[in-house]
Amino acid sequence: MNPPLTYTMSPLDRAVMIRGDLARVQALLTGGNARILPMWNQQHLVDEEPRLRFLTYEEAATASILSDAALVFLGLADETPWFALGLPNTDAPPDFAIRGTFKTPADVVALLPGEEASLMAYARAMILWHQNHRHCGRCGAQTDMTEAGHSRTCTSPACGNRTFPRTDPVVITLITHRDKSGEEKCLLGRQAKFPPGMYSCVAGFVEAGETLEAAVRREAAEETGVVVGDVRYVASQPWPFPASLMLGFRADALTTEIHRDDEELEDCRWFSKADLRNAGERDSNGPGLKLPNRFAIARFLIEGWLAT
Ligand SMILES: [Zn+2]
Numbered sequence: 001m002n003p004p005l006t007y008t009m010s011p012l013d014r015a016v017m018i019r020g021d022l023a024r025v026q027a028l029l030t031g032g033n034a035r036i037l038p039m040w041n042q043q044h045l046v047d048e049e050p051r052l053r054f055l056t057y058e059e060a061a062t063a064s065i066l067s068d069a070a071l072v073f074l075g076l077a078d079e080t081p082w083f084a085l086g087l088p089n090t091d092a093p094p095d096f097a098i099r100g101t102f103k104t105p106a107d108v109v110a111l112l113p114g115e116e117a118s119l120m121a122y123a124r125a126m127i128l129w130h131q132n133h134r135h136c137g138r139c140g141a142q143t144d145m146t147e148a149g150h151s152r153t154c155t156s157p158a159c160g161n162r163t164f165p166r167t168d169p170v171v172i173t174l175i176t177h178r179d180k181s182g183e184e185k186c187l188l189g190r191q192a193k194f195p196p197g198m199y200s201c202v203a204g205f206v207e208a209g210e211t212l213e214a215a216v217r218r219e220a221a222e223e224t225g226v227v228v229g230d231v232r233y234v235a236s237q238p239w240p241f242p243a244s245l246m247l248g249f250r251a252d253a254l255t256t257e258i259h260r261d262d263e264e265l266e267d268c269r270w271f272s273k274a275d276l277r278n279a280g281e282r283d284s285n286g287p288g289l290k291l292p293n294r295f296a297i298a299r300f301l302i303e304g305w306l307a308t
Helices: 022-030 057-062 114-131 212-224 273-277 297-306
Strands: 035-040 043-046 070-077 080-086 101-103 143-146 151-154 168-178 184-190 202-205 228-239 244-253 267-272
Touching: 022 070, 022 080, 035 057, 035 114, 043 114, 070 114, 080 114, 114 228, 168 212, 168 228, 168 297, 184 212, 184 297, 202 212, 212 228, 212 244, 228 297, 244 297, 267 273, 273 297
Parallel strands: 035 080, 168 244
Antiparallel strands: 035 043, 043 101, 070 080, 143 151, 168 184, 168 202, 184 267, 228 244
16 A cells, blocks of 8 residues: 655645634734744755754744744644744855754655645745745736735735735656556656656646646657557645646556657656566666655556556
8 A cells, every 4th residue: 555645644724714814813923832834945944853843933033034034824733823934045044053954855855754744845835936926927016925825915006916826737647558468567758857767757737728638648648659548537746846736647558659759758668567666766876777756646656556
């Protein structure tokens, strides 16, 4: 049985009804119980274990970091309110030495408890959205944070346009085919930027006006030349780098000949289950086939297929 997907185990009630009540959010922030997750230069505060470290309101206020930072109300875990704090991207990290160090998700995600990795992803997605949407897409005026960080509103009275945190859907698909001898194989490709030997599932952004199923078929055709028939949804995974939602599918190939038209992949092959069972981990040394990290949905799809 597959372990749960990384980034999908948030312990929070998002408490949507509270967001619009500024006085209530302020009371949750200052009430002595708040846990504040800071992000600086796309890095997150962790201790040595590593576990996610949070600041209390008092610590954040003492460090004078609340005034020019983006503070987002994330929700409640039992009665505990959680916030994300987007610090200015200064050259030197803020001085939280006693409480931990700033690390990238790649440095810590494999080691964090699932609930903490999910909190980190949610906080990260919200802060990156604020940092990338300071101006109105309609009129170009500045925007201000509204609804405790869950929307931004244009400051031009003539405009008043309101925008919401965006999520960019990406389809990622394990394509399989059973040959005449009855052996099942799956189609994996590699981008030039992957570590040597690593292959992964076919993936790409969903385009405007397109269904998920059409996106699966289009990406398969563009990247591999393989024609895909039946498409089945498996699972989804938030992927805040910066704003993706990975939508995992299984699909049946109608053809097997490979040609790489868009050159996004530098190689693409059919692999047997035995090939994949003998493969190494993404970051392992040595030659041979390697699989994506265990926290990626690509690996989840592969392991699910191997288990059948
Ligand atoms: Zn505007």
